Every structure is written in structure tokens, then in C-alpha cells.
Amino acid sequence: MTLQPNRIYQGNCIEKLRQLEAGSVDLVFADPPFNIGYSYDVYDDQRTTTDYLEFCEAWIREVHTALKPSGTFWLAIGDEYAAELKVLAQQLGFHTRSWVIWYYTFGVNCVRGFSRSHTHLFHFVKDANDFTFNGENPAVRVASARQLVYADSRASTKGRLPDNTWILRPQDAPAPGFSPSHDTWFFSRVAGTFKEREGFHGCQMPEQLLGRIIRVSSNPGDLVVDPFGGSGTTLAVAKKLGRRWNGFELSKEYVSRIEERISGCEIGQELDGPADPQKSAPKTSKGKKRTKFKNGRPVISLDAATESSVIEAFGEASEGHSTDYLLCDPKLSKRFLSACRERSLPGDARMWNSFLLRIRKSGKLPKSTNSGLRLSYADMDPYSDGSEAAMRLVGIDYGMTLDEMLCSPQAASEFDQLAGMFSPGYSSFEYRWAALALRKRAGTRRYRTIASDQQEYWSQQRKPNRLAIEKCLSAKYDCPGVYVVLFEDSVLYVGETRSIRDRVERLLSTEAWTNFAPTAVRVWHLDSEQQQFGLRSFLINQDTPLLNSEYLLQS
Template identity: 60%
Template sequence: MQDKLGTILNGDCIEGMNSLPAGSVDLIFADPPFNIGYKYDVYDDQKAAEDYLQWSRDWMQAAHNALKPDGTFWLAIGDDFAAELKMKAQEVGFHTRSWVIWYYTFGVNCKNKFTRSHTHLFYFTKDKKQFTFRAADPTNRVPSARMLVYNDKRGNPRGRLPDDTWIIPPDVEQTFALRPQDLEECYQPDESDWYFPRVAGTFKERAGFHGCQMPEQLLGRIIRTCSSEGEVVMDPFSGSASTLVVAKKLGRKFLGFELSPEYTRLGTERLADTAVGDRLDGAPEPTMSAPQTWPKKKKKKQQLAKSEESPTAASTDVFDCLNIATVRLDPQGRFTQVSDLYCQMTGYSPQELTGGMTPLDLDHPDDVQVNAHRLQGLLSGKGTSKVDKRILHKDGRTVWVRVSANRITDSDGNPVEIVGVVEDITAAREAEEKLRRSEERFRLVANAAGDAIWEIDLPNQQVFRNDVYARMLGIRPEETAGSWDWRLTNINEDERDRVGESLKVALDDPETSHWAADYHMRSAAGEILFIQDRAFISRDEEGNALRIIGTMRDMTEIENAQKEREQLIRRVQEAQQLESLGILAGGIAHDFNNILTTILSNTSYVRSDLPKDSPHRELLSDVEIASARAADLCQQMLKYAGQGRQQKTQLDLSSEISKVAPLLSGTIGTNTRLRLNLHPGLPLIEADTSQIDQVIINLIINAAESLNQEQGEVVVTTGQSHVSASDPDINDWLPRPEPGFYVTLDVRDTGCGMTPELIQNAFDPFLTTRLTGRGLGLSSVHGILRSHSGSIQIQSDGRSGTTFRVLLPAGADGSPSGTDYVSDTPAILIVDDEPKVRSAAARILERAGFDVHTAVDGMDCLAVLRSHEKPFSLLILDLIMSQMDGTRTFEQIRDDYPDIPVLLMSGHHESSAPESNGHQPVGFLQKPFDTEKLTDVVTRALETQHSTEERI
């Protein structure tokens, strides 16, 4: 895009605009062929109507794609297809803002219809609310008719926006427009001079090589109003290059397309002769300081004669009516003539001023040096001067004036005099200063407040937000400008419609003056904030909403504190419930054991006295079997209560599972595949073997039963993990495991999953979802783990599968059961330039109990190796990186750190792994990987390295 700016590209505009990046242009002005048979070099200007409309739709669609979301599109078109092209523009997504009539002089004579003296100018925007329209820019405003014609002081001194019928005179000192009804006398077409003139063949402005050329003053109004300096202006039909010339003069970036090679060449030459800051051709630059009036028709000849006699005499009365003073200076800068209004403005008499005084004698002392330089420049050759400055009244007070001066020369170019107009702008400056101070006070108060303050001017869609708003959302203060729509897009999707609809209802109801909403909003950093929003709606007499001002309070900490409080209460209640149930179960079990003891002892006593052939012996055996089952039930109840008999020893969890699991093959059914992923070398745990066996059996059977006799899988995985205080709560109603190292047992099934309600009640005794279940399996698991200072967690999405994770404290000495490489926590360095891959791998390995460090590329890897005090046990190196790839890094590591084992990883095949001087990596990790795969590959790599070191 940048290489195309500042040029006219020769070729079809549709192809050209489609080649631009979407949303790259701020303003498009298009003056396409009108399809009236005009000769435009290589253009076909006489298409069939249907073909012309389809072609027009195609190029407008391309323009829509190239335009920024807040961009503006202007279309100039004749009568024949004006309405049709307006509809086509709306079809492709443009929104109509204005239908402007350009009413020009030197109309096109017609033989069998009225002379055509206007062109249609359509003003479109890409978005209904987001667009550039610089209404406050004084160069885009025109004088108030109240002040200009009727000398009514109630008129806005800043003027007004022009009407949508542009009738602008060709030879005046500005580009603003009056309506005919604003003039003292009805306009006469044969003598009128209030139009934008069409650039006729005799005009100096005419480029000379194109039949249809837009006036620079008209283009200047559009570009000034709908774009800012430095923004991109594009013309798809460059033609005479006038649009691009004006854009360049006004300090905009520009780009044009032109089908004719000849027009492209001539337009490029014209641009080369144009400089930024050049005056626009036609009328001089717009000004609000010296507006033009149009004399009555019946006095025009009289005034013309008077003006020839004295250049300023005819205009003095006019300027006095406009509250504007006039002065004349000689070539030495001395006053030679002053109006009465200037004398009132300064407090000096005409005799005092014309008695040798210069404007510098009236200037504020602080400004004399600057103004002297400016006056000297005007006297020595600069044609005009416009400046706002301070002068001192005779009584000593300061008066602010706006001066516009012109240097008049004779036929030889020698200065004759300087003619100037002076306007007292003291009241306006004081009002601006009061407004500035008021706005500054409001801004200080708003920023001093702890809440974010916002305000929307609804008719103009102008938005104010204070600095607290920016800090709250983590954005820069200059980014706070925008519409209400912008804020809605940052509200949580689930709440967005509710908040937007509630505001709309409040704004539409004339009786509503207040609005309130609570919602969650996303900050720039992705943090979810809980916002309390309150606002007041200001309305006009008819009840229409004019503005809304409100405050936003960040209630996130309060909401989080409330959630934490609720979680704490729920945990306490759950703990009390579990404790109460445990006490109850323990008490019942103890008492019931006593009863069973009496039954069993007496039954065995009686049975021993009976003859062997007694029929009662079988009956007593049934009593003994039933009593034994009841005793077993008591043991489970005691386990739930954490009071079961325990005989703790040093236990290798992986080894124990490998012994117990095969015994369950007949129990879990043929439809269930049991897969073991047991990691050797885990730290030993101190546990009761029989109770741990019970945990293993209960969890595997529970997982198998969740498959409901369907084909499925139960995966049993062991590992190790480090728990820190900052780890998130998986099941917030269960006690958190204490920080430290744990041996883990994961039992995952592919069953139907568990709902949140079922998960929360999973460990309640006698709760079961099985017809044959007793509801004591999981509750006894929970009791056994409590007695072993362990913990259990459940994860399920409620639809597919559940994972139970058991955490048992690692032995006090941390000794592994087999190999000893984990006795000292292995330090692992992960090198990958993809942040998400890097962080995901780090999380997995940290949970597995490793000391993990990361580096963003090869250079960073070498820096970490140099700064790390103890050697790394393993380095995981990605092969494909933008800065110093894995191959080069591997070479460097082998040269500088040959003892560090390297595990290579890549999304490509293992064959892409490099060899370095005979040195091989300890393994290869294929992307993508999951938790089990990464942990398994890393463990095997460390074991391989440990075995190698032992052999050495």
C-alpha cells in the first residue's frame, strides 16, 4: 500500500481497488463517466443502461472494500443515473448522509430542455455512526445569516454548516455559501455571483487536457470536512487529477486510478508541480474573519463607481455593518486611514492614529517583536497576512483582534499601500477561555473521582471518557474516544443484548431520566471486570434524549470477595457435613461391631457343640457369613470416617497398581479396555497397602460402571506433581491440598460424564446411580485419602468422560522406588518461539513436579544456559524458530555444553532432526502432544540419560 501512495496508477479501477488491503482508505471521491456519450479518451461512455448500472455496482463494491470502517465516500453524478447509482451504493453497504446539489454558473446549454446548471453530489459513509465529519473546523463553516444580512448579534459567531445546495460565488475571498433567501434582495440569475463556477474552458484553473474538471474549492470543502491531515484520499477516476492535487495541497496522502495512459501521464506531471500548502485555485482560502456581502442590485453600478474612486470607501459601510473595522497603511507601515469602528476598538482618535502611529504602537509589548517581523514580511513582498493578536486599548486593557491584510502594488510591482480589516474577537476569546477553563475543571474533577465518568452527545455521537475509564480498561487515554457501540462489543456476550436493550428502552422513554445496569466487561488485557454502571439522561422539551452522562464503578474486587466468602461458607458447610457423617458412621460401626462380635462368638460357640451331621450347622454357617459381610460393611464405614485400621509402609504406587489391576479384568467386563500408563521411579508414599488397594479397586470399578455396558476405555496413569498455593481450585467445595510434592493417580473413563451437581455430591455416603450399588465406594475412598493426608479431585464436562485424580504426599525422604533421577527435582529448559506452546508445555511439566525454565529462541536459550547456576537435566528444543533455529542452536549447545541432554521437538517428522558431529539427541517429541505424551517422553528421556550416566 505504501508504495502506491502519492501516485496515479494506470489501469482499471476495479482491479486496482481490489488489490488494495481491505480498509486502507479514509476518503474516496469519485466522478465517474455519466454514460451520456462524452469523449473520455479510452472510456466507453455509452453503455447499455443495464451494463452501466452493473459496472457502477462493481466499482462501488470495490470502493466499499477498500474504505476504512469509519471512511467516507462521495459520488458526483449527472441527472440521468443519479437515483439509480444512489440505490446501487446503498446495495453494496453505504449509508446516505446527504444529497447535495452543486449549483454552478456557466451551465451546459441544451437545445430541447432547460439548461443544465447543477450536478448531484452524494455523501455516503460506510458506518452509520462512525465517520469523520469535521463540523467544528472554522474552514468548513459559513457566516450566520442573522449576523451577515441582518446584523443580529444573536447569531452564532462561529457561523453554521453550509446547506446541501451549494451556491458559491466564483470571485470572492472565501468558499462559504449563502442561501438566496438570506440576501437583502431576491437573486437574479443574469447577475448572480454566488455559485461555485463550473471550470469552463477560459478559466485559469482549467488543466486543459480533460473535458470535465471539478473546482478545487468544491473539492477542498469535501476533503477538509471528511478527512484529516495525513489520511488517505483516493479517486478511482483520476481524470484531470484535481482531487489528488487538492488532497496534496491540504496535506493528505493520496492515490488515484486512471484508465487512460495519456491522462495518467498529464495528471502525474500536474501533481509534480504541486506542493503541500499551495493555495487552492479559484477563490482564496476560506476565512470567517472577513465575510463577503452582496450589494443590492439597484446600487451595484453606483458602488462600482465609488470603489474605483476609493478602494475602501465603498466597503467601509459594509464592514461597519458587520462589526469589522478597516485600516489603510502607507508603504512604511503608518496608518493613513482608519474607520470609526477601529477608533472605538483602540480608544484613539483618527488624528492620533494617522499622525504617524503604526500597528506596532498598539501591539502588546510581549508580541511586538513577532508582529514587527510579520509586518516587515508583508511590506517586503508577502501578499497577504492573517493573524489573531493582542492590542492595547488606550485605557490599558487588552483587546484581541483578528487581522486580515493585503499588500497593494502598482503596475510595476511597487508597494502602494496595505489594506486591512480588523475584527474584535475579545468576547469570543474570553468565551473560549472560559470554556477551556470550565472543561479543564470538569476534566480535573472527573479524573480525581475514583469512578470512570463518561458522556455521550447523542445527536452528534461525540463521546467523552475520563482517564479513570482508560486505566480501568487498560487502554491509553487517547483510545477512549468512540461510540457506545464500541463499549457494547466489550461487554460479555451473554449480557450484551440485555444491557444494550435496557439502554435503548431508557433513551426511547421520554419519562425516563435515569438508567442503571450491572454487567461484566473485558479489559484490553483480557481481564473480566464486574461493572456497576449508573447514568442520567438529559432531554429537550419534547422528551428527546440529547445527552447521557454516567459513572462506571469497578466492583470486581467486591464481587470476588463475595464469591470467596460464599465458597468459604460452602466449604465449611461441606466439611461440617462430612465430619458429622463421619462421626455418625464411625459411631454406628463401632456399636455395630460390638453387636456382631456377640452374634459371631455365640454362633461359633453353638456350632462347635453341634454334631457334624446336624442340619443346624448349615444355618449357623449362613449366620456367620452374613455377619462377616456386615463386619466388612462396618470396616467401609470406618474407612469413610477415617478411623479404619492402618498399617502404613513405604509403598511404590505404580508397582502396587500393576499387581492389583490385572485382578479386575473379570470384574470390569469384556466391553471395558483397561489401559495402564504407569511411570516408574516415582517417590515412595507412606500408606496402608490394603487401603490403597481399596482406593485403586473402587476407582477402577466406578469408572468401568460409568460405561453402562458399552464399549469404552479406562486409563490409569501415575505421576508426580507439585502443588502451590496459587494453583486454581478444581473442586472448590473440597479441602485444598497443602502445598508440596505429591504422587498422583489419575483414573479416566470415556463414559457419560458427571454433572456439576453429581460431582459436588459424589462423596456422600449411600449416594449411588447404580441399581446394585451401595453408595459407599467413593465415600470410603474419600475417607481413606483423608486418613493418608491425601486429596482427590474430579474433572468432567458432563457429557463425555470423567477423570478422578488422587494426590498422595510423596515420602519424607522423597526416595524413588527404582531409579533416583527424581530425588533432586530435574531442571528442564523449554526453547520454543511460539508462546502458547511454550506456556502449555511448562504448565504440564511443572504439574508433573519438574523445575521448568523457558527461552524464546536460540539466542535466549544460550543466554539462559550461561546465567543458570546449576546444570539443566534436560533441554527441550524446537527445530523451527525464526531467530536462530533449532539446528544452529543444537550445534552450539553441543560445542559449549556437551553434557546437557537435548530432546528435540517439531511438527515435522523425526527424520528432520539434525546430527551434530556424531552427537545424537536423547529423544524426539512429535507435535502435537498431550499431557500424557509429553510427560512420558520427558520421563523416558531422563531415564535414558540416567542409565547412560550409570554405565559410565
């Protein structure tokens, strides 16, 4: 039996792990019982040492089997068995990448012992040379001490990766968020008074901690598994970050609570709990100016000399094309960054691209003299859906707008890869241009008026019946229109196309789409582009699909 993704299953985790297809899982996060006598609903947390280690060996062995060759395994465990389980995992074939300490100084009181104030987090991989580690994702990087404490302009604007101790002190946890004065990572133990506390499970992980792990060790669309569902935090965060997920839980009551929690969160929803510090410490007694931050990154001022150099670099690299064209063309973009580097500009590639957009907005860039490749919506039809899905997933994973995505070489590269997975066979330029075209059309007054004018009409129309998705492969559906792809009881994607049959045929032959297990569609035969746009906008606002861009959502 192969388990369906995006479901929580009740039962023994060893048996359920065996039901996963071998080599199908990208990331496993496990927070097993610590065997310290904690009171669970149905599980006995007072096993003998031999019994407990045999149990752990059995489920860790199944984790190893379920993971892809490039898969990752994170394990949370207490002091009592941390060393034993590290050795055990290595004996079963895992390689240890990191031994992280999650430290919370308002700890758990222990009888006749020191308070429990930390948990061990082991980062294991199957292949020491081939595994996912998204260290360049700005959502997992933190500002350095140079930025936050010393206001040093020489600091890298990329920030840094965190160290292997993640700390929280009581004085650093005011409601509703943090105002820290240094660069340590902060994750609170989810105490009973916290907003994100679910209440039914005593050992709850914070969402921000799971967010860091899931972002750094998996990609959008990857399969994340939690063998010990508990409070459902791993699964909720995986869903919010656009991953597929499976969870196992022994307790029927916990399963019901987890299902309720999962149904209440949406892809793209912000993670609960305070994140990392995103602003510098208070001003020093000498009044030294601190670094300003926007979206967690330092803002470098654009002085006249830097502005002039950026304009020169653009003129040298653009071949007369527009700014958008340059950012969409990897070759021209690379040439522009090289020209900035030669001029020893402050900042990095993302900052220089951001400078370019700021200068364009001020109207100081030379007008384009080369229109370049012109692509119509019909030209982009074969890959526009893949471009939109990639834009949605990278936007969630990196927390970026489209402009910010195109300014970041790392994010743009991930966008290209994802778009190629959803709509294979096209160039980076085509994928990026299609994303810009979607945003531009959605933002124009003409199309916003079309969407607004048609809203009442479509709200009064009855939806077509659901069709098994394979039925759309017949010649009858070789026609233009709007389609809704469904998986389980949710909407995966709302699209418009010149041929519904061709679009569905490609969807069913593309792993990135079939990973979401689409089962049915609704179809509207529409020839008018304006009607297609109006209906698609209405449906996206009504259903908030998993893979549609937020640009078609009406504010």
C-alpha cells in the first residue's frame, strides 16, 4: 500500500513508514518520545533502555529506507539518549552533518535535578556528498554581529548562517515579538501562555524552528514526513511552506486534533511565533548610527557616486534593453553584475539589482532602444502555468516579491529550476518573462476592471461538474478555456489556456504536477481572453488555490 500525500495517518509509525514507497521522501523530522516518563495519551514513555533503543533502531531503519538517496533526517531528542541515537543512526547508514543545541533557558523543572533547558537536534543525511542544504535562502540566514551590533558597513549584506546553538532567554520573549540586541537565533519553547500553543500536546515544537529546518533541508513541492505527529507542527509548517507532507500518530485523539489544525492553515500563511532579529541594537552612547533593515536585510544608502556607477554598468551591459529584460536574461544580468563588481560597488548582486530598480523608478536610466524578443500570451501559453507555480512556491519559501526574486541570483535560479520542473523545455528568460507578464496584466487598470465587472456574473453561475482528470485527454477538450485542477477536496491550480487537452496532457506527464496527486478538474469552454481572465480571477479569489500567484487576488 502506498500512502497518499498531505494526510495524517493513525497507527504505529514503524508500520506506516513501511507503507511509504522506498526512496520517495525528501525530509524526515522526528521528535520521538524521550523515554523520560512523560504522560502521553496512549504511548508508554517508561520503557527499559533495551526496549527503547530497539524501538528507535526499528523506526530509524525505516526512515533510512523511505528517504531518497539525497534525503535528510532531523532528529530531536533529550539528553538521556542523544549520544546513543546519534551512534545508532550512523550505524544504520546516516552521516551526521550537525549537532545543534536548541536552548531555552526558561526550562522544564526536574525532580531532584537541574532544570531541562535544551533539546538536541541532529542533522543526518544519507549521502554525505549529495543532499539538500539551502544555505543561501535569505529566510534561513541571520544578520551578523557586524550588522546588528557594530553597524559595520563592511559586513556582508547576505547575513550569515546561524551557528549550532539556538537560544532563547525569558527576557528576550516579550509579547508579541522580539527586540533583541545581538545576533543569536531565538526559538522559544512553546509555553502554555503562547498564542501558537495547541493545548492538547505537552511537547510542542515552535513553528519558526521547524520553518528553518524545512526551508534549509527541502524545496517547495518536496515530501516531508513526521513519524511522531504529536501536535502537528511539522505538518502545519510543511503545508504553509508549500511542501507535501505525511504524518503518523498513534493516538486517535491527537490525529483528530492535528487534522483540525491542518485544515485551519493555508499555503503561504505566516509561521506562528517570533522569528529572528531583523533590526539592530539600540543606539550606542556615542550615537553611532545603526544599520537599517528591510525584510531582514541591511539597507545600504544609494549615494550619488554609487548611482552613477550603477547607471554606467547598466549601459555597458544592457545592449539597449530594458531593466526587466536584463533581469530576465541570465547572460545580460551576469554581465551587469560583473560591471558592478569591476567598479567595486558596495553590497552584493542582490543589492546592485535592487539599486537598478530604484534608479529606474526615479526615471534616471536611459530609455531602452532594443525591444528584443516579443512574446504574446499565446506564445507563453505552454509554460505560463509552470512559471506561475514556481513564482508562488519560491515567493513562499524565500518570502520575496517577484522583483526581489529576480534581484536575487539564488532565488531566480531556484525559480528557473522549479518552472522547468512544472513546464519543462523552455528557457530561463521565457519563464521569468511570463511571470512579469502575469503580474503586469493583473495590475493594469483594464484587466482589474474586467475582473471586477465580471465578479457578480460568475458568482451567479453554477460550476460545472467535476471530471476525472483523464477525461480531459479526449479531442472534445482541445479547446480554449479555464480549468480548475483539484486534489482531494482542495483546489491545486486555476488556469487559462488555448487547449485544455494539451495542458492536462502535459500536467499528467510531469512529475512536479503529479506529485500533488491531482484527481479531478472543472472545465469552462471560453474563447474570449477577457472572459477567461475574469473567470480565473473570480475563481482564484474564491478558492485561494495552492499554486496560483497572489497577483490575481483582489485587495
